[in-house]
Every structure is written in structure tokens, then in C-alpha cells.
Amino acid sequence: MKLLALLLPILLLSACSDNTQDTKVQKATLGQSLFFDTILSQNNTQSCAQCHNPAHGFIDDRDxxxxxxxxxxxxxxxxxxxxxxxxxxxxxxxxxxxNKKTKQWIGGQFYDGRESNLAGQAGGPPTNPVEMGMPSKQALTDRLKFHPVYSKQFKDIFGDDIFNNSDKAYGAMAQSIAEFEKTDTFAPFDSKYDRYLKGQYELTDLEDLGRSLFFSNNNTNCAACHQLKSRDDAKGETFTNYEYHNIGVPINIALRQKNGVDAATIDHGLLSNSQISSNEHDGKIKVPTLRNITVTGPYMHNGVFAELSTVIEFYDKYINKDRINNPETNKPWADAEVPNTVNNDELKKGKKLSDRKVRALVAFLNILTDKRYEHLVNNVE
Structure with missing residues (x-):
């Protein structure tokens, strides 16, 4: 609750300063309350904030x-x-x-883009049996309808008849959370990198080397997928082009041993999206933002790598024949989960990295951390 109290003034300030309609501000305020409320889960034990902790880069930092x-x-x-x-x-x-020009599927939410927008994403977890576990939209609607505070807020914002239709009421819940997620609370753009662009932070030698490597198509190919804007318009860079690619991530056997999913089960990524039917998209995963990447591990869509440096070495293995072993297991890199669609054309571009260059890239990625999370970063020397 202390965290909610701290975030509320930020939310109201950012929402009101944007000259949006009063209803949008009301939705965002309602969405903030819902985001932190366990009422959305069957046993009243889980809120959105537990899997997207605002104190830790909006990820699930629990073990x-x-x-x-x-x-x-x-x-x-x-x-x-x-x-x-x-x-x-x-x-x-x-x-x-x-995108007809690039011939790529773009955007959406979740790793496979199965929900088109934030409201769609917000509506997913409450009725997912392995997440919040509500039995139906109607069950959640009834909870909100008879809640002394939410009932009035929903009616004030969406109309007195909002609870007459469970689909509409459920959609209103999702819309409200989406409006909260559109506030500056979720995107302050105040990292050391942002301050560097404004002349307010001086890069260390290692950070500067990492920056040069990151944006150099001759040395690395990072920017091919993790740069949206031109260098002349770097303000507000999200470090993803929102495309889908298969980079050869292996199955997370350790996770499968814990969650009971058959180790032979394939995560088909984009192909599991109901809008996609072509096998050429098998195993493709949406390119993630690199904002706060240092504090949002473990990494890859299945959490198979614990360290950011391992991720960089994983990319380097496609070029560098000396990168034989996964440094976390001291065993050869595991095979790709979906080998037939791995984007080798892009992965094999660039030059092999020395250990110092790996550290430099980690140092650069560190400075993409929002200011409020900088205390969580272990600086690289």
C-alpha cells in the first residue's frame, strides 16, 4: 500500500498534464487501484503487481x-x-x-502478439487458470458489482448499466488497467542513457565502448532488432522494433521439470497466435524492449538464461567459434527449440566479441535502467 500511495501522485500528475479528458484520468485512477488489488484473482491472493512489480522493473521478482x-x-x-x-x-x-513494407508481423502484447493491445493483455490473466484463476468474466463482474467502491466508480465512468453485460464490464476493467499502464509511471525515460542524450551524464569508457558496439552494424547486429528510431531522433527510444524473430533459444528443461509441462512440448511462439497459420513463423518471439533489461532477468521468453552476459555470449556463439559452452552450465549450448526457422541471416552478421566487449555491452545495457531502479544495478568494470 505504501508503494501505491507513492505512485498515485505520479499518476495524477502525468495524467492531468497530458490534457486528456476527465474520463481518461478517471479510468487510469481506477486502473491503478485494480492493478494492485487481489480481487481480480480467485483466491484473493494475486494482483497484477505481483507479476509486474513496480518496485522491480514491472516484472515478477519472486523466486x-x-x-x-x-x-x-x-x-x-x-x-x-x-x-x-x-x-x-x-x-x-x-x-x-x-507491415507490408517490411513483410513482418509487428506489435501486439504477450510474446506471441495474441492480444492486439494493452486492454487485451490486461484481460488475459484474471481468467487464465494458471494465473489468477477466475472461473469466468461473470464471476469477476459480480465481485466488482457488489464492491462498495468499485461499483460506484464503474457506474460513474462507464454508465449505470455497465454491470448488465459481463463482457462489457470485464472490458471496462481491462480498459482501466490499460489506461494506468499508459501513464508516465510505466515509462519515465529518465535512465542514464536519457540523461546522456541531454548532456546530463558522462559515459564511462566501458559504457561508451558498449554504446558504440551496440549501434555499430559492422561489429554487432544489436540495433537491427533493438533500435526503433534513427540516431537523430534517439529521444524516447524503446530499443525494440516490435518484430518477431526466432533466435534459437533452447527449451528451458529446468523450468519444465518444475512446472510439469512435457519437456518435448514445443513453444511455437508467433505460430500459436490464432491470426497466424504459416509455418515460417514457428518459434518466433516478439523482440523485447531493452529498457530496464539489467533488472528484469532471467532472460529470454522462457527465462532460460540467468545472466545478461550469458545472453550476449549466446548471440556471439553464432559468430565466435570459441563460444562453445554456456557459461552458466559449462556445457555446450543446447539446441534451438524450433531449429527450422532460426534467423541465421541476421544472427551471423557482425564480428566476434572479446570478453571485454561483452562486458562493455553489459555496461551499456546497464545505463538503460530507469532512475528509480539504478540501486538494483551491479556496475560492470
Whole structure:
């Protein structure tokens, strides 16, 4: 509750300063309350904030018995099969669509884009049996309808008849949470990198080397997927182009041993999206933002890597024949979960990295951390 009290003034300030309609501010305020309320879960034990903790980059920083690789459900025993993505900066992902120019599927929410926008995403977890576990939209609507505070707020914002239709009431709940997630609370753009762009922070030598490497298409290929804007318009960079690619991530066997999912089960990524039918998209995952990446591990869609440096070495293995072993297991890198669609054309571009260059890239990624999370970062020397 202390955190909610701290966030409320920020929310109201950011919402009101944007000259939005009063109803939008009301929705965001309602959405903030709902985001922190366990009323959305069957056993009243889980809120949105537990899997998207505002104090820790809007991810699930709990161990959950699986080293944080996936989230624990409201029933106290169900473990998911994917890592909870950060809700920070999620507002900038465009609605799910096909870009005819680039011939790429773009945007949406979740790793497979199965929900087109933030409201769709917010409506997913409450009725997911391995997440919040509500039996139906009607069940949640009834809870909100008879709640002494929410009942009045919903009627004031959406009309007196809002509870007459459970789909509309449920949609209103999701819309409200989405409006909260569109506030500056989720996207302050105040990292050391942002301050550097304003001339308010001086990069260390290692950070500067990492920056040069990151944006150099000759040395690395990071910016091919993790740069949205031109260098001349770097303000507000989200460090993702919101496309979908298969980079050869292996199955997380350790997670499967804990959550009971058959180790042979394949996560088909984008292909599991109901709008997608072509096998060419099998195993593709949406490119994540690198904002707060240092404090939002473990990494990859299934949490298979614990350290950010491991992720960089994983990319480097496609070019560097000396990167034989996964440094976390001291064993050869595991095979790709979906080998046939791995984007080798992009992954094999660039030059191999020395250990110092790996550290430099980590140092650069560290400075993409929002100011309020900088105390969580272990600086690289």
C-alpha cells in the first residue's frame, strides 16, 4: 500500500498534464487501484503487481521455486511456462498488424502478439487458470458489482448499466488497467542513457565502448532488432522494433521439470497466435524492449538464461567459434527449440566479441535502467 500511495501522485500528475479528458484520468485512477488489488484473482491472493512489480522493473521478482523463470499462480501451485515480461514501456508496442513494407508481423502484447493491445493483455490473466484463476468474466463482474467502491466508480465512468453485460464490464476493467499502464509511471525515460542524450551524464569508457558496439552494424547486429528510431531522433527510444524473430533459444528443461509441462512440448511462439497459420513463423518471439533489461532477468521468453552476459555470449556463439559452452552450465549450448526457422541471416552478421566487449555491452545495457531502479544495478568494470 505504501508503494501505491507513492505512485498515485505520479499518476495524477502525468495524467492531468497530458490534457486528456476527465474520463481518461478517471479510468487510469481506477486502473491503478485494480492493478494492485487481489480481487481480480480467485483466491484473493494475486494482483497484477505481483507479476509486474513496480518496485522491480514491472516484472515478477519472486523466486516462485523456479529461480524467477516463471510466475506462480493464484492457486499456489501452478507455474507458467514463460517468463513474465515487463509491463514498463509496453504502451509503445503498436497494435498487432502485418507491415507490408517490411513483410513482418509487428506489435501486439504477450510474446506471441495474441492480444492486439494493452486492454487485451490486461484481460488475459484474471481468467487464465494458471494465473489468477477466475472461473469466468461473470464471476469477476459480480465481485466488482457488489464492491462498495468499485461499483460506484464503474457506474460513474462507464454508465449505470455497465454491470448488465459481463463482457462489457470485464472490458471496462481491462480498459482501466490499460489506461494506468499508459501513464508516465510505466515509462519515465529518465535512465542514464536519457540523461546522456541531454548532456546530463558522462559515459564511462566501458559504457561508451558498449554504446558504440551496440549501434555499430559492422561489429554487432544489436540495433537491427533493438533500435526503433534513427540516431537523430534517439529521444524516447524503446530499443525494440516490435518484430518477431526466432533466435534459437533452447527449451528451458529446468523450468519444465518444475512446472510439469512435457519437456518435448514445443513453444511455437508467433505460430500459436490464432491470426497466424504459416509455418515460417514457428518459434518466433516478439523482440523485447531493452529498457530496464539489467533488472528484469532471467532472460529470454522462457527465462532460460540467468545472466545478461550469458545472453550476449549466446548471440556471439553464432559468430565466435570459441563460444562453445554456456557459461552458466559449462556445457555446450543446447539446441534451438524450433531449429527450422532460426534467423541465421541476421544472427551471423557482425564480428566476434572479446570478453571485454561483452562486458562493455553489459555496461551499456546497464545505463538503460530507469532512475528509480539504478540501486538494483551491479556496475560492470
Amino acid at each position: 516462485n521455486g523456479v529461480a524467477g523463470m516463471a510466475s506462480l499462480g493464484d492457486d499456489g501451485k501452478s507455474i507458467g511456462d514463460r517468463n513474465s515480461p515487463t509491463a514498463a514501456y509496453a504502451m509503445f508496442s503498436p497494435e498487432f498488424h502485418f
